[in-house]
Amino acid sequence: MSQRPYIVGNWKMNGSRAMLSEARAVDRAAQRYPDVEIALAPPFPFLGSVREAVTAIGVGGQDCHTAAKGAHTGDVSAAMLADIGADFVILGHSERRRDHGEDDALVRAKAEAALAAGLGVIICVGETLEERDAGTAEAVVSRQIEGSVPAGESAAVAASRLAVAYEPVWAIGTGRVAAVEDVIAMHVAVRVRLAAIFGEEAEKIRILYGGSVNGENAASLLAAPGVGGALVGGASLTADAFLPIVAAAAQPEG
Numbered sequence: 001m002s003q004r005p006y007i008v009g010n011w012k013m014n015g016s017r018a019m020l021s022e023a024r025a026v027d028r029a030a031q032r033y034p035d036v037e038i039a040l041a042p043p044f045p046f047l048g049s050v051r052e053a054v055t056a057i058g059v060g061g062q063d064c065h066t067a068a069k070g071a072h073t074g075d076v077s078a079a080m081l082a083d084i085g086a087d088f089v090i091l092g093h094s095e096r097r098r099d100h101g102e103d104d105a106l107v108r109a110k111a112e113a114a115l116a117a118g119l120g121v122i123i124c125v126g127e128t129l130e131e132r133d134a135g136t137a138e139a140v141v142s143r144q145i146e147g148s149v150p151a152g153e154s155a156a157v158a159a160s161r162l163a164v165a166y167e168p169v170w171a172i173g174t175g176r177v178a179a180v181e182d183v184i185a186m187h188v189a190v191r192v193r194l195a196a197i198f199g200e201e202a203e204k205i206r207i208l209y210g211g212s213v214n215g216e217n218a219a220s221l222l223a224a225p226g227v228g229g230a231l232v233g234g235a236s237l238t239a240d241a242f243l244p245i246v247a248a249a250a251q252p253e254g
């Protein structure tokens with residue numbers, strides 16, 4: 001894979017202004033890892049401050065609305081994210097699908113809005129434990145890709161600004177990381193679906209793994225064929241926990 005590995009910290013609904021110091025520490029350390037693309041997605045209230053505090057890493061939101069503006073109390077548009085200097089947005093995370101009833105069609109509409117606003121997009125997919133046990137994990141994830149990826153985009157836009165995060169729901173926040181061979185198989189399934197939509201440019205779309213990634217398991221996950229990076233939750237909340245994952249991405253063979 002030609003692109004740099006992409007290591008993204010999703011702070012979810014965690015943090016305070018005090019965590020700006022963690023973002024600054026990650027940003028300072030980023031200079032040591034020019035071969036890794038590093039980014040953080042803080043909660044909306046802190047997004048602007050983090051953006052102003054860092055220079056070497058990307059900054060993104062955790063959601064956006066489908067509309068550019070209007071009467072949508074509590075929502076944030078992709079245009080607003082772009083306006084404050086955000087680089088990307090995470091869309092369709094399983095926690096939003098669960099907490100806010102987001103379905104594939106809505107995720108796709110948000111992705112279209114975000115790409116139109118010039119942002120990068122990370123679309124999250126992943127099966128539940130019941131679906132994995134029933135042997136339907138690949139079918140579920142293929143269906144999510146088909147439904148939530150903006151197929152009308154040009155392959156060139158997808159190749160440069162779209163990423164997919166495979167995050168098995170049962171591995172998120174549980175300490176139970178997926179087996180490397182399962183991660184490889186799922187990433188192949190995602191890639192096949194993306195290739196059906198975008199043709200050979202789909203090779204360039206980064207597919208990240210997410211779910212209990214930490215400094216110990218990152219090297220073996222990131223060395224797996226087809227794994228273009230990691231979407232990290234709990235271990236992204238401090239620079240001390242996050243930077244070993246970045247270091248593993250710089251030398252994935254460990």
Ligand SMILES: O=C(CO)COP(=O)(O)O
Nearest residue numbers: 010172173211212233234
């Ligand atoms: O959901 C995740 C990232 O988006 C993964 O969270 P954890 O790393 O806490 O398991």
